[in-house]
Amino acid sequence: MNWWLRQRGAFGLLPGALIGFAVGTGLTLNVILVFPAFVGSYATTQLSNFVCLIPAVVLVVCLERRMPSVERSAVRRLHARDIALVSGFALLATAVAAAMSLLGQEAMWAVARNNLLFCGLALGAWPLLGHRAALPPVFWMIQSLFLGGRSRNDPYPWVIVAEEPRVAHAAVGAALVFLTGILSLICCTPRTDR
Numbered sequence: 001m002n003w004w005l006r007q008r009g010a011f012g013l014l015p016g017a018l019i020g021f022a023v024g025t026g027l028t029l030n031v032i033l034v035f036p037a038f039v040g041s042y043a044t045t046q047l048s049n050f051v052c053l054i055p056a057v058v059l060v061v062c063l064e065r066r067m068p069s070v071e072r073s074a075v076r077r078l079h080a081r082d083i084a085l086v087s088g089f090a091l092l093a094t095a096v097a098a099a100m101s102l103l104g105q106e107a108m109w110a111v112a113r114n115n116l117l118f119c120g121l122a123l124g125a126w127p128l129l130g131h132r133a134a135l136p137p138v139f140w141m142i143q144s145l146f147l148g149g150r151s152r153n154d155p156y157p158w159v160i161v162a163e164e165p166r167v168a169h170a171a172v173g174a175a176l177v178f179l180t181g182i183l184s185l186i187c188c189t190p191r192t193d194r
């Protein structure tokens with residue numbers, strides 16, 4: 001089990017990404033970016049929303065650090081352990097962001113929600129796209145900026161990323177995307193990769 005954790009980066013990659021996510025979010029929380037919009041009014045977003053992409057990208061890197069020839073002959077079910085590792089890391093990063101909201105920044109709830117959304121997108125795309133699965137969260141962020149607003153500070157409901165921190169439908173949408181990503185990881189991973 002130790003070799004599996006080392007191979008997936010559980011001792012170096014994942015803790016480093018979690019620290020980078022927490023520090024990056026704390027440092028960029030009050031920085032507002034303004035982007036031109038192709039549809040509707042111009043878009044504003046916090047720079048911390050881009051930091052939410054870090055855990056999603058790291059999850060794909062973790063899943064791509066495989067040794068197929070060794071893992072096919074393993075007695076233990078590594079597929080189930082991979083799912084537990086990546087979903088646990090995504091939930092831990094979300095919990096860290098939510099816990100940081102106790103420091104007085106309500107915007108951390110939006111960071112926690114967006115992290116869950118991006119991790120769900122990456123996990124759902126990984127069985128189909130492999131190492132390119134980090135692209136759907138990035139594209140979602142880009143399209144939400146340039147196509148996601150009806151007017152200034154009024155995003156479409158499906159955007160989720162630009163919604164206010166305590167909007168219920170955005171939190172439910174992010175949770176559903178995350179659960180769909182986990183189900184995709186469970187059901188759609190090729191048999192040779194399990």
